[in-house]
Amino acid sequence: MISWLLLESAAGERGLPWRDDFLSPRERQHLERLRFPRRRQEWWLGRYAAKVLLSRAEPTLAARPFSAVEILPEGGGAPVAFVDDEPLPGVLSISHRAGLAFVAWQPAGGELGVDVELVEPRPSSFETDYLTAQEQEALTRVPDSQRALAVTLFWSLKEAALKALRQGLRLDTRQVEVNLPELGTGGQAWQSCVVINPALSRRWQGYWRGWGKAVLTVVTDLKEPQLEQVGYLVATESGWQ
Ligand SMILES: CC(C)(COP(=O)(O)OP(=O)(O)OC[C@H]1O[C@@H](n2cnc3c(N)ncnc32)[C@H](O)[C@@H]1OP(=O)(O)O)[C@@H](O)C(=O)NCCC(=O)NCCS
Incomplete structure (x- = not known):
C-alpha cells in the first residue's frame, strides 16, 4: 500500500x-x-x-x-x-x-520516490544530456503530439527513482532507465511502467498519471501496490x- x-x-x-x-x-x-x-x-x-x-x-x-x-x-x-x-x-x-x-x-x-513535473517542451539537448540511448530511441516512436509528455515522464520517473535510492541528482540520470509502454490518452488513471538500474541489477515498479498540466510519478520496490x-x-x- x-x-x-x-x-x-x-x-x-x-x-x-x-x-x-x-x-x-x-x-x-x-x-x-x-x-x-x-x-x-x-x-x-x-x-x-x-x-x-x-x-x-x-x-x-x-x-x-x-x-x-x-x-x-x-x-x-x-x-x-x-x-x-x-x-x-x-x-x-x-x-x-x-x-x-x-x-x-x-x-x-x-524504497519509494515521487515527483511532480509540469509537462512542457524541452530542447533536444535535454534528451541527449539526460536520457539513455534506449530512451532516446523509444522517443523516435512517440508521435510529436505526445513528445513533451514522454520526455517529461522519462525525466520525472528518473527523479522519482533517484529519490527512491535516496541519492537524488548526485547520480547520473542515465544510470536509471525507464521503459514506458504506449502512452495512450495520458489520462487521470495511474498507468504502470518499469524502471531499471542495470549497474545495480535493480528493477522497480513505476506509476504515472496526469494532473492538469502536470504529471505525478511514483517509483517503488513494492510489487503491484x-x-x-x-x-x-x-x-x-x-x-x-
Ligand atoms: C532530490 C532532488 C532530485 C529533487 O529535486 P527537485 O526536482 O528540484 O525537487 P522536488 O520538489 O521534486 O523534490 C524535493 C524534495 O526531494 C526530497 N529529497 C531531497 N534530497 C533527496 C534525496 N537524496 N533522496 C530522496 N529525496 C530527497 C526532499 O524532501 C525535497 O523537498 P524538501 O527539501 O522541501 O523536503 C534534488 O534536490 C537532489 O538531487 N538533491 C540531492 C543533491 C543535492 O543536494 N544537490 C545540490 C544541488 S546540485
Whole structure:
C-alpha cells in the first residue's frame, strides 16, 4: 500500500495561508535558515502536505498535533518522519513544483520516490544530456503530439527513482532507465511502467498519471501496490478548501 496526497496553492507559489504552528521547533529553525521566498514556500507546502498525509494514513497519529510529527532531512536530503524523537517506520517522499506538493507514504518501508513535473517542451539537448540511448530511441516512436509528455515522464520517473535510492541528482540520470509502454490518452488513471538500474541489477515498479498540466510519478520496490489517495487540499490565503 502507498498512500498519497496532493496539496495545491490556489495562487501558485504565493497566497499560502501562512502559519507555522504545525512545525516543531527544529523544523522552524530549518525554515528560518531557508533564505529564498520560493524555497521557503515549497518547503512549507511539502511539510504541510506530508503532515496531513501521515495523520490520515497512520491511525496512531490521527489524534496527535501536527507539531508532534517532525519531518527532518537526513544527510542526503531525503525526508524522514519522527514521532517522539523516534523514526516512524515507513518511507516518505516529497515533491513540489509550481504551487503543487505531491507526497506519498509507504508504511512497509523499502524504497519509494515521487515527483511532480509540469509537462512542457524541452530542447533536444535535454534528451541527449539526460536520457539513455534506449530512451532516446523509444522517443523516435512517440508521435510529436505526445513528445513533451514522454520526455517529461522519462525525466520525472528518473527523479522519482533517484529519490527512491535516496541519492537524488548526485547520480547520473542515465544510470536509471525507464521503459514506458504506449502512452495512450495520458489520462487521470495511474498507468504502470518499469524502471531499471542495470549497474545495480535493480528493477522497480513505476506509476504515472496526469494532473492538469502536470504529471505525478511514483517509483517503488513494492510489487503491484495499491495507490490510495488520502486527500486533495487547496490552500487559499484565507484557509483551506
Ligand atoms: C532530490 C532532488 C532530485 C529533487 O529535486 P527537485 O526536482 O528540484 O525537487 P522536488 O520538489 O521534486 O523534490 C524535493 C524534495 O526531494 C526530497 N529529497 C531531497 N534530497 C533527496 C534525496 N537524496 N533522496 C530522496 N529525496 C530527497 C526532499 O524532501 C525535497 O523537498 P524538501 O527539501 O522541501 O523536503 C534534488 O534536490 C537532489 O538531487 N538533491 C540531492 C543533491 C543535492 O543536494 N544537490 C545540490 C544541488 S546540485
